[in-house]
Amino acid sequence: MLVLNNLKAFPYKLLRKMTWNQPSVPVRPCSLYTCTYKTRNRAIHPLWQSLEAVPGGDRQSPINIRWRDSVYDPCLKPLKICYDPSTCLHIWNNGYSFLVEFEDSADKSVIRGGPLENNYRLKQFHFHWGAINDWGSEHTVDSKCYPAELHLVHWNAVKYKSFEDAAMEENGLAVIGVFLKLGVHHKELQKLVDALPAIKHKDTLIEFGTFDPACLMPTCPDYWTYSGSLTTPPLSESVTWIIKKQPVEVDHNQLEAFRMLLFTSVGEKEKRMVDNFRPLQPLMNRTVRSSFHHDHILNLQKGRKQQTHHITP
Numbered sequence: 045m046l047v048l049n050n051l052k053a054f055p056y057k058l059l060r061k062m063t064w065n066q067p068s069v070p071v072r073p074c075s076l077y078t079c080t081y082k083t084r085n086r087a088i089h090p091l092w093q094s095l096e097a098v099p100g101g102d103r104q105s106p107i108n109i110r111w112r113d114s115v116y117d118p119c120l121k122p123l124k125i126c127y128d129p130s131t132c133l134h135i136w137n138n139g140y141s142f143l144v145e146f147e148d149s150a151d152k153s154v155i156r157g158g159p160l161e162n163n164y165r166l167k168q169f170h171f172h173w174g175a176i177n178d179w180g181s182e183h184t185v186d187s188k189c190y191p192a193e194l195h196l197v198h199w200n201a202v203k204y205k206s207f208e209d210a211a212m213e214e215n216g217l218a219v220i221g222v223f224l225k226l227g228v229h230h231k232e233l234q235k236l237v238d239a240l241p242a243i244k245h246k247d248t249l250i251e252f253g254t255f256d257p258a259c260l261m262p263t264c265p266d267y268w269t270y271s272g273s274l275t276t277p278p279l280s281e282s283v284t285w286i287i288k289k290q291p292v293e294v295d296h297n298q299l300e301a302f303r304m305l306l307f308t309s310v311g312e313k314e315k316r317m318v319d320n321f322r323p324l325q326p327l328m329n330r331t332v333r334s335s336f337h338h339d340h341i342l343n344l345q346k347g348r349k350q351q352t353h354h355i356t357p
């Protein structure tokens with residue numbers, strides 16, 4: 045997940061605190077699952093080169109969500125999303141993804157409810173995607189990768205003065221994750237896709253006018269939630285993750301448009317912006333809660349019984 049809009053502007057001392065005060069030898073290796081190992085030999089993106097070691101925290105993200113191990117929590121409320129489309133500012137290529145940023149000086153575009161105790165303000169959203177459709181999402185569900193994942197990043201303006209403060213602290217951020225799967229054309233996403241050629245190179249930015257990111261949400265209200273971290277440096281463990289169960293469908297051409305973007309600036313040797321996701325991290329001692337009953341397990345069992353019935357006269 046990209047949270048810090050400009051890493052160069054981020055307080056250097058804080059970066060040191062969050063990354064280099066950790067043991068110089070990783071406490072544990074990154075865990076690489078089925079879909080991410082395929083890209084492990086790719087060159088390290090500059091974003092990661094300054095890290096001496098993977099921090100040894102115990103609530104890192106992303107994770108593989110194991111459906112049957114998640115725990116239904118009847119106390120989890122529905123997530124309320126209230127975005128003001130006029131707070132949308134611009135879209136830009138920061139060299140790792142493209143970000144759509146929002147005006148966040150007041151509670152105009154907020155989420156509340158769900159696992160959250162406060163209102164959280166929308167700061168930006170962005171995506172992660174793969175070189176091909178077989179992988180690209182940061183989180184996985186029962187080890188299934190999706191070709192892309194949307195992250196809507198919000199910060200706790202009740203507890204903290206700025207997004208940068210919130211990004212480093214407990215209960216500072218709330219990020220909604222939405223999986224993108226290959227399917228029908230997504231009409232609302234196309235407005236973003238049409239803007240991408242103008243921000244092909246790193247550090248290019250264009251105004252984006254009004255846009256309501258709620259149009260990118262699936263209709264089903266169900267979600268998983270767990271405590272985790274940013275998925276880019278400084279990897280701080282400040283995030284309440286809210287992962288929507290239902291993916292949204294996009295078509296192949298829309299994913300291909302993401303892959304036409306570049307990691308590189310004008311004049312540099314072109315490098316396609318693909319595989320901009322972090323490998324899976326261990327769950328450690330955490331519980332993933334769900335806002336919904338695990339009826340798919342029941343359905344599976346029911347299906348199995350029916351099948352048995354059919355084949356056993």
Ligand SMILES: [Zn+2]
Nearest residue numbers: 045046195275
């Ligand atoms: Zn992200």
